[in-house]
Amino acid sequence: MLSCKDLVMHSSDLLDGRLSFRRQLAVRTHLAICWKCRRFIRQLRMAQQVIRALPEDPIPNVDALAQNLAERQRGGG
Template identity: 55%
Template sequence: MLSCKALVASSSDYLDGQLRFTEGLSVRAHLAMCGNCRRFVRQLRLTLRVLQQMPEPLVSDLDAVAAQLADAAKKPD
């Protein structure tokens, strides 16, 4: 049977539908018996839904903005 640690490691692939059929069966079998992992996967699903509903950032190149802010903070007044 799949361990809790192994389930956590493969949970993103499971939710994305990227596991092979037998791996998915192992995950579902583990979830049927482990309440803690069911709760973990439920929370992960909720987190993914919330992130998908967040608006796109207004600035497309956040790394450039962060670099500009860092440069501005280094300059003396």
């Protein structure tokens, strides 16, 4: 039987679909009985979805913003 610590160690591989059949069975068996680990995996999946939904360039025109900040620091803005 997998411990909670073991599940955490394999959680990334679980989400990425890189577990062997045997390990996947052990993880799913553990998740069937452990509500804390189910919640943990659910939170990881949610975080993964949020990260994937972020835009590739979260700060558009970062060079222009950096230049504007530099000008303000020099007293030019």
